Amino acid sequence: MSTKKRVNNKTKVKNTSQRKITKKRKKRINKKKLILLFSMIGIFMFGMVKATTGISTVAKNIEAKKQAEIEKQKSLEAQKQFNIEEEQTDGLQKKYTVVVDPGHGGKDPGNKGYSTRNNKSEKKVYEKDLALEISKKVAGILSRQNDVQVVLTRTEDKFVEASERVKTAETQNADVLVSIHMNAEAGGDSAYGIETYYRANAPSNDKSSHLAETIQHTIGSYIKMRDRGTKEDIFQVLRDTTMPAALVECGFISNYKEEQKLLDEKYQNQLSEGIAQGVLTFLDEHSK
CATH class of the missing domain: 1.20.5 (Single alpha-helices involved in coiled-coils or other helix-helix interfaces)
Structure with a gap:
Protein backbone atom coordinates (compact mmCIF):
# COMPACT_ATOMS: atom_id res chain seq x y z
CA MET A 1 0.00 0.00 0.00
CA ASN A 83 -85.13 48.36 70.51
CA ILE A 84 -87.26 51.26 69.40
CA GLU A 85 -86.19 54.59 70.89
CA GLU A 86 -88.67 57.11 72.21
CA GLU A 87 -87.99 59.68 69.50
CA GLN A 88 -88.88 57.16 66.79
CA THR A 89 -92.43 56.75 68.08
CA ASP A 90 -93.60 60.28 67.14
CA GLY A 91 -94.38 60.97 70.78
CA LEU A 92 -96.74 57.99 71.05
CA GLN A 93 -96.70 56.42 74.51
CA LYS A 94 -96.34 52.64 74.24
CA LYS A 95 -99.08 50.78 76.06
CA TYR A 96 -97.52 47.31 76.14
CA THR A 97 -94.00 45.90 76.35
CA VAL A 98 -93.38 42.42 74.97
CA VAL A 99 -90.08 40.62 75.55
CA VAL A 100 -89.25 38.09 72.84
CA ASP A 101 -86.60 35.61 73.98
CA PRO A 102 -84.69 33.59 71.32
CA GLY A 103 -83.54 30.48 73.16
CA HIS A 104 -79.90 29.48 73.56
CA GLY A 105 -77.15 31.21 71.53
CA GLY A 106 -73.36 31.42 71.24
CA LYS A 107 -71.61 28.53 73.01
CA ASP A 108 -75.01 27.00 73.77
CA PRO A 109 -76.39 25.66 70.45
CA GLY A 110 -79.45 24.00 72.00
CA ASN A 111 -80.84 20.99 70.18
CA LYS A 112 -79.15 19.82 66.99
CA GLY A 113 -80.90 18.81 63.82
CA TYR A 114 -79.97 15.71 61.87
CA SER A 115 -80.36 16.75 58.24
CA THR A 116 -79.37 13.44 56.67
CA ARG A 117 -81.43 11.61 54.12
CA ASN A 118 -80.63 8.93 51.55
CA ASN A 119 -77.07 8.84 52.94
CA LYS A 120 -76.59 12.44 51.89
CA SER A 121 -75.34 14.74 54.65
CA GLU A 122 -76.54 18.31 54.66
CA LYS A 123 -75.67 21.38 56.72
CA LYS A 124 -76.07 20.86 60.48
CA VAL A 125 -79.03 22.74 61.94
CA TYR A 126 -78.93 24.25 65.42
CA GLU A 127 -81.82 25.31 67.62
CA LYS A 128 -80.16 28.63 68.48
CA ASP A 129 -80.16 29.75 64.83
CA LEU A 130 -83.77 28.86 64.08
CA ALA A 131 -84.90 30.37 67.40
CA LEU A 132 -83.23 33.66 66.50
CA GLU A 133 -84.71 33.76 62.99
CA ILE A 134 -88.24 33.08 64.17
CA SER A 135 -87.92 35.45 67.15
CA LYS A 136 -86.87 38.31 64.86
CA LYS A 137 -89.88 37.66 62.66
CA VAL A 138 -92.22 37.60 65.68
CA ALA A 139 -90.66 40.83 66.98
CA GLY A 140 -91.01 42.46 63.57
CA ILE A 141 -94.74 41.68 63.42
CA LEU A 142 -95.34 42.91 66.97
CA SER A 143 -93.33 46.10 66.47
CA ARG A 144 -95.66 47.17 63.66
CA GLN A 145 -98.34 47.73 66.30
CA ASN A 146 -98.33 51.37 67.41
CA ASP A 147 -99.01 50.54 71.04
CA VAL A 148 -96.47 47.69 71.43
CA GLN A 149 -92.81 48.06 72.34
CA VAL A 150 -90.68 45.00 71.59
CA VAL A 151 -87.49 43.96 73.34
CA LEU A 152 -85.32 41.04 72.20
CA THR A 153 -83.10 39.34 74.77
CA ARG A 154 -80.53 38.80 72.01
CA THR A 155 -80.25 39.98 68.41
CA GLU A 156 -77.22 37.94 67.39
CA ASP A 157 -75.57 34.59 67.96
CA LYS A 158 -74.27 35.17 71.48
CA PHE A 159 -74.65 33.39 74.80
CA VAL A 160 -77.03 34.97 77.30
CA GLU A 161 -77.53 33.54 80.78
CA ALA A 162 -81.09 32.60 81.70
CA SER A 163 -80.84 34.96 84.67
CA GLU A 164 -80.02 37.84 82.28
CA ARG A 165 -83.08 37.03 80.18
CA VAL A 166 -85.21 37.16 83.32
CA LYS A 167 -83.56 40.44 84.35
CA THR A 168 -84.32 41.98 80.94
CA ALA A 169 -88.00 41.10 81.23
CA GLU A 170 -88.22 42.40 84.80
CA THR A 171 -86.32 45.68 84.26
CA GLN A 172 -88.40 46.40 81.14
CA ASN A 173 -91.54 45.87 83.22
CA ALA A 174 -92.78 43.57 80.45
CA ASP A 175 -96.46 42.78 80.07
CA VAL A 176 -95.67 39.49 78.31
CA LEU A 177 -92.63 37.28 77.76
CA VAL A 178 -92.57 34.71 74.97
CA SER A 179 -89.54 32.43 74.63
CA ILE A 180 -88.88 30.68 71.31
CA HIS A 181 -87.33 27.18 71.14
CA MET A 182 -87.06 24.08 68.95
CA ASN A 183 -87.80 20.62 70.30
CA ALA A 184 -85.92 17.33 69.85
CA GLU A 185 -86.68 13.71 70.62
CA ALA A 186 -84.08 11.95 72.73
CA GLY A 187 -82.89 8.86 70.87
CA GLY A 188 -85.50 9.06 68.15
CA ASP A 189 -86.71 10.96 65.09
CA SER A 190 -90.44 10.26 64.85
CA ALA A 191 -91.86 12.87 67.25
CA TYR A 192 -93.30 16.03 65.70
CA GLY A 193 -95.65 18.89 66.44
CA ILE A 194 -95.84 22.13 68.42
CA GLU A 195 -96.38 22.59 72.15
CA THR A 196 -96.38 25.63 74.43
CA TYR A 197 -95.31 25.73 78.08
CA TYR A 198 -96.46 27.98 80.90
CA ARG A 199 -95.33 28.58 84.49
CA ALA A 200 -95.75 25.63 86.85
CA ASN A 201 -97.04 26.08 90.41
CA ALA A 202 -98.23 29.59 89.54
CA PRO A 203 -100.49 31.63 91.82
CA SER A 204 -104.19 31.62 91.04
CA ASN A 205 -104.12 35.08 89.46
CA ASP A 206 -101.31 34.18 87.04
CA LYS A 207 -102.37 34.39 83.38
CA SER A 208 -99.49 32.39 81.89
CA SER A 209 -101.62 29.32 81.15
CA HIS A 210 -104.11 31.49 79.25
CA LEU A 211 -101.24 33.11 77.30
CA ALA A 212 -99.88 29.68 76.36
CA GLU A 213 -103.32 28.42 75.30
CA THR A 214 -103.98 31.52 73.20
CA ILE A 215 -100.63 31.28 71.40
CA GLN A 216 -100.99 27.52 70.83
CA HIS A 217 -104.53 27.90 69.44
CA THR A 218 -103.62 30.86 67.21
CA ILE A 219 -100.60 29.10 65.69
CA GLY A 220 -102.98 26.33 64.61
CA SER A 221 -105.04 28.81 62.61
CA TYR A 222 -101.98 29.87 60.58
CA ILE A 223 -100.25 26.56 59.87
CA LYS A 224 -101.18 22.91 59.62
CA MET A 225 -99.59 21.23 62.60
CA ARG A 226 -99.83 18.43 65.12
CA ASP A 227 -101.19 20.16 68.20
CA ARG A 228 -99.32 18.80 71.22
CA GLY A 229 -101.19 21.15 73.52
CA THR A 230 -100.00 23.23 76.46
CA LYS A 231 -97.96 22.01 79.43
CA GLU A 232 -96.57 23.45 82.62
CA ASP A 233 -92.88 23.45 83.49
CA ILE A 234 -90.24 25.14 85.64
CA PHE A 235 -87.98 26.54 82.90
CA GLN A 236 -86.10 29.44 84.48
CA VAL A 237 -87.54 32.12 82.17
CA LEU A 238 -90.99 30.96 83.26
CA ARG A 239 -90.23 30.22 86.91
CA ASP A 240 -88.35 33.42 87.79
CA THR A 241 -90.38 36.03 85.88
CA THR A 242 -93.48 37.70 87.27
CA MET A 243 -95.38 38.67 84.09
CA PRO A 244 -97.46 36.21 81.99
CA ALA A 245 -94.86 34.07 80.24
CA ALA A 246 -94.93 31.26 77.68
CA LEU A 247 -92.27 29.11 76.02
CA VAL A 248 -93.10 27.88 72.52
CA GLU A 249 -91.48 24.68 71.24
CA CYS A 250 -91.93 25.39 67.53
CA GLY A 251 -91.32 21.85 66.29
CA PHE A 252 -88.89 18.92 66.38
CA ILE A 253 -85.62 19.44 64.54
CA SER A 254 -84.82 15.79 65.24
CA ASN A 255 -87.59 14.94 62.77
CA TYR A 256 -86.33 15.40 59.19
CA LYS A 257 -89.65 16.47 57.65
CA GLU A 258 -90.46 18.96 60.39
CA GLU A 259 -86.91 20.29 60.36
CA GLN A 260 -87.22 20.99 56.63
CA LYS A 261 -90.44 22.91 57.26
CA LEU A 262 -88.76 24.97 59.97
CA LEU A 263 -85.97 25.86 57.53
CA ASP A 264 -88.49 27.14 54.98
CA GLU A 265 -88.91 30.92 55.15
CA LYS A 266 -92.58 30.86 54.14
CA TYR A 267 -93.35 28.42 56.93
CA GLN A 268 -91.31 30.54 59.37
CA ASN A 269 -93.35 33.59 58.38
CA GLN A 270 -96.67 31.81 58.97
CA LEU A 271 -95.50 30.31 62.26
CA SER A 272 -94.22 33.71 63.44
CA GLU A 273 -97.52 35.34 62.49
CA GLY A 274 -99.38 32.76 64.55
CA ILE A 275 -97.19 33.38 67.62
CA ALA A 276 -97.38 37.18 67.30
CA GLN A 277 -101.15 37.22 66.76
CA GLY A 278 -101.56 34.95 69.77
CA VAL A 279 -99.65 37.47 71.91
CA LEU A 280 -101.73 40.37 70.53
CA THR A 281 -105.00 38.52 71.15
CA PHE A 282 -103.94 37.90 74.74
CA LEU A 283 -103.05 41.57 75.23
CA ASP A 284 -106.42 42.64 73.82
CA GLU A 285 -108.25 40.28 76.14
CA HIS A 286 -106.33 41.54 79.17
CA SER A 287 -106.15 45.18 78.23
CA LYS A 288 -105.06 47.48 81.01
Missing part, protein backbone atom coordinates in the same frame (compact mmCIF):
# COMPACT_ATOMS: atom_id res chain seq x y z
CA SER A 2 1.26 3.41 -0.93
CA THR A 3 2.14 6.11 1.57
CA LYS A 4 -0.68 8.31 0.25
CA LYS A 5 -3.34 5.67 1.01
CA ARG A 6 -2.03 5.12 4.55
CA VAL A 7 -2.24 8.86 5.18
CA ASN A 8 -5.83 8.96 3.89
CA ASN A 9 -6.82 6.05 6.12
CA LYS A 10 -5.29 7.74 9.14
CA THR A 11 -7.13 10.92 8.32
CA LYS A 12 -10.44 9.02 8.04
CA VAL A 13 -9.89 7.34 11.42
CA LYS A 14 -8.99 10.68 12.99
CA ASN A 15 -12.10 12.36 11.53
CA THR A 16 -14.33 9.49 12.72
CA SER A 17 -12.94 9.78 16.26
CA GLN A 18 -13.49 13.53 16.29
CA ARG A 19 -17.08 13.05 15.17
CA LYS A 20 -17.67 10.53 17.98
CA ILE A 21 -16.17 12.91 20.54
CA THR A 22 -18.33 15.76 19.19
CA LYS A 23 -21.48 13.60 19.47
CA LYS A 24 -20.64 12.67 23.08
CA ARG A 25 -20.10 16.33 23.92
CA LYS A 26 -23.43 17.23 22.32
CA LYS A 27 -25.18 14.50 24.34
CA ARG A 28 -23.63 15.79 27.56
CA ILE A 29 -24.64 19.34 26.66
CA ASN A 30 -28.20 18.22 25.82
CA LYS A 31 -28.47 16.37 29.15
CA LYS A 32 -27.32 19.46 31.02
CA LYS A 33 -29.86 21.56 29.12
CA LEU A 34 -32.63 19.12 29.96
CA ILE A 35 -31.65 19.04 33.64
CA LEU A 36 -31.56 22.84 33.68
CA LEU A 37 -34.93 23.04 31.89
CA PHE A 38 -36.60 20.62 34.31
CA SER A 39 -35.11 22.48 37.26
CA MET A 40 -36.50 25.76 35.95
CA ILE A 41 -39.92 24.17 35.37
CA GLY A 42 -39.86 22.75 38.92
CA ILE A 43 -38.95 26.14 40.40
CA PHE A 44 -41.67 27.81 38.33
CA MET A 45 -44.33 25.27 39.43
CA PHE A 46 -43.31 25.61 43.08
CA GLY A 47 -43.57 29.37 42.76
CA MET A 48 -46.99 29.11 41.16
CA VAL A 49 -48.26 26.83 43.96
CA LYS A 50 -46.97 29.21 46.63
CA ALA A 51 -48.48 32.20 44.83
CA THR A 52 -51.84 30.44 44.42
CA THR A 53 -51.88 29.44 48.10
CA GLY A 54 -51.06 32.99 49.08
CA ILE A 55 -53.81 34.41 46.88
CA SER A 56 -56.29 31.86 48.24
CA THR A 57 -55.42 32.75 51.84
CA VAL A 58 -55.78 36.46 51.13
CA ALA A 59 -59.12 35.85 49.40
CA LYS A 60 -60.38 33.80 52.37
CA ASN A 61 -59.31 36.50 54.81
CA ILE A 62 -61.08 39.16 52.75
CA GLU A 63 -64.23 37.03 52.55
CA ALA A 64 -64.15 36.35 56.31
CA LYS A 65 -63.81 40.07 57.06
CA LYS A 66 -66.62 40.85 54.63
CA GLN A 67 -68.89 38.24 56.26
CA ALA A 68 -68.06 39.57 59.74
CA GLU A 69 -68.96 43.08 58.60
CA ILE A 70 -72.27 41.82 57.15
CA GLU A 71 -73.12 40.06 60.43
CA LYS A 72 -72.20 43.17 62.40
CA GLN A 73 -74.45 45.28 60.17
CA LYS A 74 -77.32 42.81 60.57
CA SER A 75 -76.94 42.95 64.33
CA LEU A 76 -76.99 46.75 64.32
CA GLU A 77 -80.06 46.81 62.09
CA ALA A 78 -81.84 44.32 64.34
CA GLN A 79 -80.99 46.37 67.40
CA LYS A 80 -82.27 49.49 65.70
CA GLN A 81 -85.46 47.80 64.54
CA PHE A 82 -86.51 46.12 67.75
Whole structure:
Protein backbone atom coordinates (compact mmCIF):
# COMPACT_ATOMS: atom_id res chain seq x y z
CA MET A 1 0.00 0.00 0.00
CA SER A 2 1.26 3.41 -0.93
CA THR A 3 2.14 6.11 1.57
CA LYS A 4 -0.68 8.31 0.25
CA LYS A 5 -3.34 5.67 1.01
CA ARG A 6 -2.03 5.12 4.55
CA VAL A 7 -2.24 8.86 5.18
CA ASN A 8 -5.83 8.96 3.89
CA ASN A 9 -6.82 6.05 6.12
CA LYS A 10 -5.29 7.74 9.14
CA THR A 11 -7.13 10.92 8.32
CA LYS A 12 -10.44 9.02 8.04
CA VAL A 13 -9.89 7.34 11.42
CA LYS A 14 -8.99 10.68 12.99
CA ASN A 15 -12.10 12.36 11.53
CA THR A 16 -14.33 9.49 12.72
CA SER A 17 -12.94 9.78 16.26
CA GLN A 18 -13.49 13.53 16.29
CA ARG A 19 -17.08 13.05 15.17
CA LYS A 20 -17.67 10.53 17.98
CA ILE A 21 -16.17 12.91 20.54
CA THR A 22 -18.33 15.76 19.19
CA LYS A 23 -21.48 13.60 19.47
CA LYS A 24 -20.64 12.67 23.08
CA ARG A 25 -20.10 16.33 23.92
CA LYS A 26 -23.43 17.23 22.32
CA LYS A 27 -25.18 14.50 24.34
CA ARG A 28 -23.63 15.79 27.56
CA ILE A 29 -24.64 19.34 26.66
CA ASN A 30 -28.20 18.22 25.82
CA LYS A 31 -28.47 16.37 29.15
CA LYS A 32 -27.32 19.46 31.02
CA LYS A 33 -29.86 21.56 29.12
CA LEU A 34 -32.63 19.12 29.96
CA ILE A 35 -31.65 19.04 33.64
CA LEU A 36 -31.56 22.84 33.68
CA LEU A 37 -34.93 23.04 31.89
CA PHE A 38 -36.60 20.62 34.31
CA SER A 39 -35.11 22.48 37.26
CA MET A 40 -36.50 25.76 35.95
CA ILE A 41 -39.92 24.17 35.37
CA GLY A 42 -39.86 22.75 38.92
CA ILE A 43 -38.95 26.14 40.40
CA PHE A 44 -41.67 27.81 38.33
CA MET A 45 -44.33 25.27 39.43
CA PHE A 46 -43.31 25.61 43.08
CA GLY A 47 -43.57 29.37 42.76
CA MET A 48 -46.99 29.11 41.16
CA VAL A 49 -48.26 26.83 43.96
CA LYS A 50 -46.97 29.21 46.63
CA ALA A 51 -48.48 32.20 44.83
CA THR A 52 -51.84 30.44 44.42
CA THR A 53 -51.88 29.44 48.10
CA GLY A 54 -51.06 32.99 49.08
CA ILE A 55 -53.81 34.41 46.88
CA SER A 56 -56.29 31.86 48.24
CA THR A 57 -55.42 32.75 51.84
CA VAL A 58 -55.78 36.46 51.13
CA ALA A 59 -59.12 35.85 49.40
CA LYS A 60 -60.38 33.80 52.37
CA ASN A 61 -59.31 36.50 54.81
CA ILE A 62 -61.08 39.16 52.75
CA GLU A 63 -64.23 37.03 52.55
CA ALA A 64 -64.15 36.35 56.31
CA LYS A 65 -63.81 40.07 57.06
CA LYS A 66 -66.62 40.85 54.63
CA GLN A 67 -68.89 38.24 56.26
CA ALA A 68 -68.06 39.57 59.74
CA GLU A 69 -68.96 43.08 58.60
CA ILE A 70 -72.27 41.82 57.15
CA GLU A 71 -73.12 40.06 60.43
CA LYS A 72 -72.20 43.17 62.40
CA GLN A 73 -74.45 45.28 60.17
CA LYS A 74 -77.32 42.81 60.57
CA SER A 75 -76.94 42.95 64.33
CA LEU A 76 -76.99 46.75 64.32
CA GLU A 77 -80.06 46.81 62.09
CA ALA A 78 -81.84 44.32 64.34
CA GLN A 79 -80.99 46.37 67.40
CA LYS A 80 -82.27 49.49 65.70
CA GLN A 81 -85.46 47.80 64.54
CA PHE A 82 -86.51 46.12 67.75
CA ASN A 83 -85.13 48.36 70.51
CA ILE A 84 -87.26 51.26 69.40
CA GLU A 85 -86.19 54.59 70.89
CA GLU A 86 -88.67 57.11 72.21
CA GLU A 87 -87.99 59.68 69.50
CA GLN A 88 -88.88 57.16 66.79
CA THR A 89 -92.43 56.75 68.08
CA ASP A 90 -93.60 60.28 67.14
CA GLY A 91 -94.38 60.97 70.78
CA LEU A 92 -96.74 57.99 71.05
CA GLN A 93 -96.70 56.42 74.51
CA LYS A 94 -96.34 52.64 74.24
CA LYS A 95 -99.08 50.78 76.06
CA TYR A 96 -97.52 47.31 76.14
CA THR A 97 -94.00 45.90 76.35
CA VAL A 98 -93.38 42.42 74.97
CA VAL A 99 -90.08 40.62 75.55
CA VAL A 100 -89.25 38.09 72.84
CA ASP A 101 -86.60 35.61 73.98
CA PRO A 102 -84.69 33.59 71.32
CA GLY A 103 -83.54 30.48 73.16
CA HIS A 104 -79.90 29.48 73.56
CA GLY A 105 -77.15 31.21 71.53
CA GLY A 106 -73.36 31.42 71.24
CA LYS A 107 -71.61 28.53 73.01
CA ASP A 108 -75.01 27.00 73.77
CA PRO A 109 -76.39 25.66 70.45
CA GLY A 110 -79.45 24.00 72.00
CA ASN A 111 -80.84 20.99 70.18
CA LYS A 112 -79.15 19.82 66.99
CA GLY A 113 -80.90 18.81 63.82
CA TYR A 114 -79.97 15.71 61.87
CA SER A 115 -80.36 16.75 58.24
CA THR A 116 -79.37 13.44 56.67
CA ARG A 117 -81.43 11.61 54.12
CA ASN A 118 -80.63 8.93 51.55
CA ASN A 119 -77.07 8.84 52.94
CA LYS A 120 -76.59 12.44 51.89
CA SER A 121 -75.34 14.74 54.65
CA GLU A 122 -76.54 18.31 54.66
CA LYS A 123 -75.67 21.38 56.72
CA LYS A 124 -76.07 20.86 60.48
CA VAL A 125 -79.03 22.74 61.94
CA TYR A 126 -78.93 24.25 65.42
CA GLU A 127 -81.82 25.31 67.62
CA LYS A 128 -80.16 28.63 68.48
CA ASP A 129 -80.16 29.75 64.83
CA LEU A 130 -83.77 28.86 64.08
CA ALA A 131 -84.90 30.37 67.40
CA LEU A 132 -83.23 33.66 66.50
CA GLU A 133 -84.71 33.76 62.99
CA ILE A 134 -88.24 33.08 64.17
CA SER A 135 -87.92 35.45 67.15
CA LYS A 136 -86.87 38.31 64.86
CA LYS A 137 -89.88 37.66 62.66
CA VAL A 138 -92.22 37.60 65.68
CA ALA A 139 -90.66 40.83 66.98
CA GLY A 140 -91.01 42.46 63.57
CA ILE A 141 -94.74 41.68 63.42
CA LEU A 142 -95.34 42.91 66.97
CA SER A 143 -93.33 46.10 66.47
CA ARG A 144 -95.66 47.17 63.66
CA GLN A 145 -98.34 47.73 66.30
CA ASN A 146 -98.33 51.37 67.41
CA ASP A 147 -99.01 50.54 71.04
CA VAL A 148 -96.47 47.69 71.43
CA GLN A 149 -92.81 48.06 72.34
CA VAL A 150 -90.68 45.00 71.59
CA VAL A 151 -87.49 43.96 73.34
CA LEU A 152 -85.32 41.04 72.20
CA THR A 153 -83.10 39.34 74.77
CA ARG A 154 -80.53 38.80 72.01
CA THR A 155 -80.25 39.98 68.41
CA GLU A 156 -77.22 37.94 67.39
CA ASP A 157 -75.57 34.59 67.96
CA LYS A 158 -74.27 35.17 71.48
CA PHE A 159 -74.65 33.39 74.80
CA VAL A 160 -77.03 34.97 77.30
CA GLU A 161 -77.53 33.54 80.78
CA ALA A 162 -81.09 32.60 81.70
CA SER A 163 -80.84 34.96 84.67
CA GLU A 164 -80.02 37.84 82.28
CA ARG A 165 -83.08 37.03 80.18
CA VAL A 166 -85.21 37.16 83.32
CA LYS A 167 -83.56 40.44 84.35
CA THR A 168 -84.32 41.98 80.94
CA ALA A 169 -88.00 41.10 81.23
CA GLU A 170 -88.22 42.40 84.80
CA THR A 171 -86.32 45.68 84.26
CA GLN A 172 -88.40 46.40 81.14
CA ASN A 173 -91.54 45.87 83.22
CA ALA A 174 -92.78 43.57 80.45
CA ASP A 175 -96.46 42.78 80.07
CA VAL A 176 -95.67 39.49 78.31
CA LEU A 177 -92.63 37.28 77.76
CA VAL A 178 -92.57 34.71 74.97
CA SER A 179 -89.54 32.43 74.63
CA ILE A 180 -88.88 30.68 71.31
CA HIS A 181 -87.33 27.18 71.14
CA MET A 182 -87.06 24.08 68.95
CA ASN A 183 -87.80 20.62 70.30
CA ALA A 184 -85.92 17.33 69.85
CA GLU A 185 -86.68 13.71 70.62
CA ALA A 186 -84.08 11.95 72.73
CA GLY A 187 -82.89 8.86 70.87
CA GLY A 188 -85.50 9.06 68.15
CA ASP A 189 -86.71 10.96 65.09
CA SER A 190 -90.44 10.26 64.85
CA ALA A 191 -91.86 12.87 67.25
CA TYR A 192 -93.30 16.03 65.70
CA GLY A 193 -95.65 18.89 66.44
CA ILE A 194 -95.84 22.13 68.42
CA GLU A 195 -96.38 22.59 72.15
CA THR A 196 -96.38 25.63 74.43
CA TYR A 197 -95.31 25.73 78.08
CA TYR A 198 -96.46 27.98 80.90
CA ARG A 199 -95.33 28.58 84.49
CA ALA A 200 -95.75 25.63 86.85
CA ASN A 201 -97.04 26.08 90.41
CA ALA A 202 -98.23 29.59 89.54
CA PRO A 203 -100.49 31.63 91.82
CA SER A 204 -104.19 31.62 91.04
CA ASN A 205 -104.12 35.08 89.46
CA ASP A 206 -101.31 34.18 87.04
CA LYS A 207 -102.37 34.39 83.38
CA SER A 208 -99.49 32.39 81.89
CA SER A 209 -101.62 29.32 81.15
CA HIS A 210 -104.11 31.49 79.25
CA LEU A 211 -101.24 33.11 77.30
CA ALA A 212 -99.88 29.68 76.36
CA GLU A 213 -103.32 28.42 75.30
CA THR A 214 -103.98 31.52 73.20
CA ILE A 215 -100.63 31.28 71.40
CA GLN A 216 -100.99 27.52 70.83
CA HIS A 217 -104.53 27.90 69.44
CA THR A 218 -103.62 30.86 67.21
CA ILE A 219 -100.60 29.10 65.69
CA GLY A 220 -102.98 26.33 64.61
CA SER A 221 -105.04 28.81 62.61
CA TYR A 222 -101.98 29.87 60.58
CA ILE A 223 -100.25 26.56 59.87
CA LYS A 224 -101.18 22.91 59.62
CA MET A 225 -99.59 21.23 62.60
CA ARG A 226 -99.83 18.43 65.12
CA ASP A 227 -101.19 20.16 68.20
CA ARG A 228 -99.32 18.80 71.22
CA GLY A 229 -101.19 21.15 73.52
CA THR A 230 -100.00 23.23 76.46
CA LYS A 231 -97.96 22.01 79.43
CA GLU A 232 -96.57 23.45 82.62
CA ASP A 233 -92.88 23.45 83.49
CA ILE A 234 -90.24 25.14 85.64
CA PHE A 235 -87.98 26.54 82.90
CA GLN A 236 -86.10 29.44 84.48
CA VAL A 237 -87.54 32.12 82.17
CA LEU A 238 -90.99 30.96 83.26
CA ARG A 239 -90.23 30.22 86.91
CA ASP A 240 -88.35 33.42 87.79
CA THR A 241 -90.38 36.03 85.88
CA THR A 242 -93.48 37.70 87.27
CA MET A 243 -95.38 38.67 84.09
CA PRO A 244 -97.46 36.21 81.99
CA ALA A 245 -94.86 34.07 80.24
CA ALA A 246 -94.93 31.26 77.68
CA LEU A 247 -92.27 29.11 76.02
CA VAL A 248 -93.10 27.88 72.52
CA GLU A 249 -91.48 24.68 71.24
CA CYS A 250 -91.93 25.39 67.53
CA GLY A 251 -91.32 21.85 66.29
CA PHE A 252 -88.89 18.92 66.38
CA ILE A 253 -85.62 19.44 64.54
CA SER A 254 -84.82 15.79 65.24
CA ASN A 255 -87.59 14.94 62.77
CA TYR A 256 -86.33 15.40 59.19
CA LYS A 257 -89.65 16.47 57.65
CA GLU A 258 -90.46 18.96 60.39
CA GLU A 259 -86.91 20.29 60.36
CA GLN A 260 -87.22 20.99 56.63
CA LYS A 261 -90.44 22.91 57.26
CA LEU A 262 -88.76 24.97 59.97
CA LEU A 263 -85.97 25.86 57.53
CA ASP A 264 -88.49 27.14 54.98
CA GLU A 265 -88.91 30.92 55.15
CA LYS A 266 -92.58 30.86 54.14
CA TYR A 267 -93.35 28.42 56.93
CA GLN A 268 -91.31 30.54 59.37
CA ASN A 269 -93.35 33.59 58.38
CA GLN A 270 -96.67 31.81 58.97
CA LEU A 271 -95.50 30.31 62.26
CA SER A 272 -94.22 33.71 63.44
CA GLU A 273 -97.52 35.34 62.49
CA GLY A 274 -99.38 32.76 64.55
CA ILE A 275 -97.19 33.38 67.62
CA ALA A 276 -97.38 37.18 67.30
CA GLN A 277 -101.15 37.22 66.76
CA GLY A 278 -101.56 34.95 69.77
CA VAL A 279 -99.65 37.47 71.91
CA LEU A 280 -101.73 40.37 70.53
CA THR A 281 -105.00 38.52 71.15
CA PHE A 282 -103.94 37.90 74.74
CA LEU A 283 -103.05 41.57 75.23
CA ASP A 284 -106.42 42.64 73.82
CA GLU A 285 -108.25 40.28 76.14
CA HIS A 286 -106.33 41.54 79.17
CA SER A 287 -106.15 45.18 78.23
CA LYS A 288 -105.06 47.48 81.01
